[in-house]
Amino acid sequence: TGNAKKLEEVTQILGDSSPYTLVAKKIDLPEYQGEPDEISVQKCREAARQVQGPVIVEDTCLCFNALGGLPGPYIKWFLEKLKPEGLYKLLAGFEDKSAYALCTFAFSSGNPEEPVRLFKGQTHGLIVEPRGPRDFGWDPCFQPDGYNQTYAEMPKAVKNSISHRYRALSELSAFFLQSDSTEPRPAPS
Template sequence: MRVVLATHNAHKVEELRRILAPMLPGLEVLAYDGPEPVENGATFTENALIKARAAAAHTGLPAIADDSGVCVDVLGGAPGIFSARWGGPARDSEENLRLLLWQLSDMTDEHRAGHFTCVAALALPNGVERAVTGEWSGRILREPAGAGGFGYDPIFQPDGHDVSAAELPADVKNAESHRAVAFAALGPVLTELLANSY
């Protein structure tokens, strides 16, 4: 069975393949090569569904998508849905990290709590849709650490660990992350809907 993953982010495609493979053996996750839709939703759920719908419409295949970001308590949940472009329209990861670290530079450790949020969405060509949410709690570090992962991973220390998300082994991250939690919840939904529709 094939589904298309609605992203042009190669890191995310590989991560999702590793997460979904144990849950859904035989599922072929295809990279999306179509146009990128305008993500003008006001929530992670709205943006994830926008992407999944666009990929399903473009390919004629079931499509999965996610929208995710880091949410910092003292910033009222920001960057949130603006995580990818927090540092400006170039969507530069280093600029995003630099700005967030500067904004939190005077904050003591007790005020650096936050979490990653991920909404995983499924859209079928027949119009059926589902979305589920996963979270990964932790705190924002004072400087980047680690070369693994992507995005905000180098400055996010998950609860229960003494290293950044970028320093965690891939198997640990793929079992615990916000994306892993969301797609673990989406897995049974995906299986059921595909079985009933295809």
């Protein structure tokens, strides 16, 4: 990712479990179409090819139940055009304001012969009128189930302990800690 906020969040959540040194690499990946898992695998393979080494690629979806899962993997484009206020207004004609945030981390060792591994996390919640700072995507309009605050209103430590990204990274972290086949490698230069 070239997104400093995402890398900061990933580093905070993963802690010392990664056998790799994480570095942000802004690379130009095509915008793949399809189901979230397919998109993650394609992006990861292409990133590993470009970097010529191990990569972790993140893909996030925000899925509105009333819209059959849309915007889903296309949330980036919806957000760019509509902002959090527009996302909220998309559901104006629907009683069902429920949604889920899905984060998928795809990991490639850099070896094209090895399969891409997927680690997923999901958080259910509601799409609400935006509240809180507007500095991190759709966080102002997503209120996780069981909380009275949107992601944007939550202290980082709270958000990072319940978010879809946290759940996916917990799986990735467990994989790194359990995997005997993962040899630590230096960060790509």
